[in-house]
Amino acid sequence: MSKLFNALREAIAREDAVAQATLVRGEPLGAKLLIYEDGRILGTLGHPELDEAVAADARALLPQGKIETRSYQLASGEEVDVYIESFLPPRRLVVIGAVHIAIPLVAMARELGYRTTVIDAREFFATRERFPHADELIVAWPDEALAQVPLGPQTDIVVLAHDEKFEDPALQVALRSRAGYIGAIGSRKTSEARAERLRQAGFSDEDIARIHGPIGIDIGARTPAEIAVSILAEIIAVRSGRDPRGAGSGLLPAKATAGND
Amino acid sequence: MRDILPEIEQWMAEGEEIALATVVRTAGSAPRPVGAKMAVTRSGRMAGSVSGGCVEGAVFELAQQVLESGRPQLVQYGISDEMAWDVGLSCGGIIDVFVEPLVRRG
Structure with missing residues (x-):
């Protein structure tokens, strides 16, 4: 050889x-x-x-x-x-929020060749039993945990935490990074409220426009696995230079999807 | 390459002889992009693909020849001609596939 x-x-x-x-x-x-x-x-x-x-x-x-x-x-x-x-080194997917959707998301991302990192402050969520496919599980507050992860253009960040106290600090770190893709779960209304909070925290409209939210493309996804497909499809589209935004995610209100835990 | 590397590593550990086929050029509506790969062992194992299944059989045969001779080959597959028995791409397009020995004994 x-x-x-x-x-x-x-x-x-x-x-x-x-x-x-x-x-x-x-x-x-x-x-x-x-x-x-x-x-x-x-x-x-x-x-x-x-x-x-x-x-x-x-x-x-x-x-x-x-x-x-x-x-x-x-x-x-x-x-x-x-x-x-x-x-190139493998792409990295960083998931904030070890919620139900995160489980198929991490498993499928691995099929796509991603290195995956799951972050949650709640240790009973971020367990190896729930995430056998994750390359890395970090139990810490998202903003502290993100400081330990390289957030270059090869990194995509998905925020599934769906709780202001986890989500906002994570998004602030994400927006200051060079991450290739930033997405956050939540309805259109939730996304608008989040954008307003980030604006008040000093982020420009241009910064905030980097966040894909409602996350995912509209394929009528309902189950956690289907939503994972919709999110990964959006990431692939963005990576390929096809921004699918404007189509709307078509996801159920976040309560019915992210709240399965 | 990365997608079939685990299989290649496994086969190497088992002492297999391995040929690697790579799509190096495409024209028209090729089923898989440049860089698509398929690995073939002399014992008949396969991983990956270079088309949607249209020419894998022919590439498999060619890989055996390449392992036999030790000499790489560049081949072109085009649109299938229904009048001929030749292999071809049913979806149209043309692909150039480079087949090389990766691990060869003696």
Whole structure:
């Protein structure tokens, strides 16, 4: 087995961002080059000038996690194709509120390749028995717990707490972060009241517009599992640059959905 | 890759010979995007997919050849021609699949 494949597995296991380039048309067919985020490279595509050009392109593709095949012209004039694949650390889903909906949400997010963190101040909610699929369970006040979690663009935050005293501090931390997606459960009325409280706390309309609430897209979701699908569908849409807002979530009033616990 | 890595790790631990097929280009309404992967063992195990099920059988056969020869191959699958017995994509579109040996004995 190739040394390079081992190096790739190690980088993925360490959660380092890494790109792998493969020569898919031309010779030596199948030759590989690994390009690390810090600029290091490993292996070769068999042509020094090609390694250099591909490494530069791969570094540009890596931050966006892009995958594509590009054509290059060698010094000899021959044209070759190189397949470049980026491997970013897994996305992280942070769920505030270890409520009933959070259980299928975490299980399904895992299927989507997410690392999941569940946060709740109530220790009888955030238990391993209820959340066997969660990568991390934190029993603490949401704002304190969020301080322990990296909240970069690879992180999505879902607030299911549905209680001002949990929800507001969590959303304030979320809005100050670079999180990729922020959603909060609650009816349209609840969402409006929440927006007003955040406005009074000094957040701009632009800040508040980052919050998706009512959370989820309108698929007529009723059960916790269906609502989890609706939330994850919205996250996927936002991640893909398709903001589905305006369609309305179509969720039941929060009492009938979030209150199942 | 990440989605089929657990299976690949498991197969490696069991000493399997493994080929990896990757969609490297698409045109038209391809069923799966660039980067879609399927791993195949010499013993006949499979993980992942490169299309909606249209060409997996052909890729499986090709993967066996690649494991036999140790030589990667780039193949193109296009719209199926109902008059021919060739494999093809029923949904239209064209995909280029690169098949390479990942783990090979001796």
